[in-house]
Amino acid sequence: MERTLSIIKPDGVRKNVIGEVIRRFEAAGIHIAAMKMLRLTKAEAQGFYAVHKERPFFDSLTDFMSSGPIVVMVMEGEEVIKKNRELMGATNFKDAAPGTIRRDFATDIEQNVVHGSDAPETAAFEISYFFNALEICS
Ligand code: UDP
Ligand code: MG
Numbered sequence: 001m002e003r004t005l006s007i008i009k010p011d012g013v014r015k016n017v018i019g020e021v022i023r024r025f026e027a028a029g030i031h032i033a034a035m036k037m038l039r040l041t042k043a044e045a046q047g048f049y050a051v052h053k054e055r056p057f058f059d060s061l062t063d064f065m066s067s068g069p070i071v072v073m074v075m076e077g078e079e080v081i082k083k084n085r086e087l088m089g090a091t092n093f094k095d096a097a098p099g100t101i102r103r104d105f106a107t108d109i110e111q112n113v114v115h116g117s118d119a120p121e122t123a124a125f126e127i128s129y130f131f132n133a134l135e136i137c138s
Contacts, residue, residue, distance in 0.1 A: 003033070003074055003136075004081045005126035007115035010068035013037075017105050018071055021114060024087055024101060025075060034074035034136045042066045048129055051122075057110065064110055072130045076138065081123060084116040 008021055025032065040048070045065035052058050075084060089100025093112055096103035106112035117123035127136075 001076055001078065001138075002080045002120065002123075003076050003127060004084050004117045004123045005115070005130065006073045006075050006084060008071040008073075009111070009113055009115060010064060010070055011107065011111035012105065012113040013069050013071065015105055015113070017113065020105075021101055022073075025073075025084070028083060028087055029077060030080055030083065031076045032073055033076045033138055034131050035071065036130070036135075037069050037071050038130075039069045040066045048126070061110060074127050074131055074136050081117055081119065085118065088114050088116050 006025070008018055012018065012021060022032065042062055045062040046053070046058075049058065049062060049065070052061065055061075077083060087101055089096030089102035089106075091102075091112065092109045093102040093106030094109075096106070101114050102112045117126050
């Protein structure tokens with residue numbers, strides 16, 4: 001059993017697709033083990049995306065991620081990191097496969113609706129950024 005962190009980004013909340021995104025996760029057999037809505041400060045968004053701090057899109061990305069409420073979730077299941085990335089689709093929605101969340105709802109390479117951890121180590125860091133052990137219901 002694996003865990004991953006999922007975020008419905010500010011554009012996903014604004015687009016009213018919280019329910020649809022979660023529906024897709026559950027339909028794929030993924031278990032939601034923790035969930036909350038919150039709004040990141042710019043500094044908190046910078047901390048979350050610290051791996052990207054040298055990238056040209058970092059300032060714009062962290063402005064965007066702190067522009068409104070987000071929904072953060074811990075998700076559990078077999079190979080859930082990979083399964084979630086498949087449901088999300090490619091970073092750039094123009095490259096995302098038909099039927100993926102990003103292909104269906106993203107409007108921009110930045111405003112791409114969802115975040116998902118990309119490896120077990122990043123999942124562990126990202127989950128602990130938002131949740132403590134008592135908040136996760138296996
Ligand atoms: N991003 C962007 N421009 C780019 C690449 C990425 O604005 O050229 C944003 C986009 O919101 C993406 C996030 O930065 O989801 C993190 O980038 P990463 O390469 O980790 O993509 P992801 O893992 O989210 O698919
Ligand atoms: Mg990434």
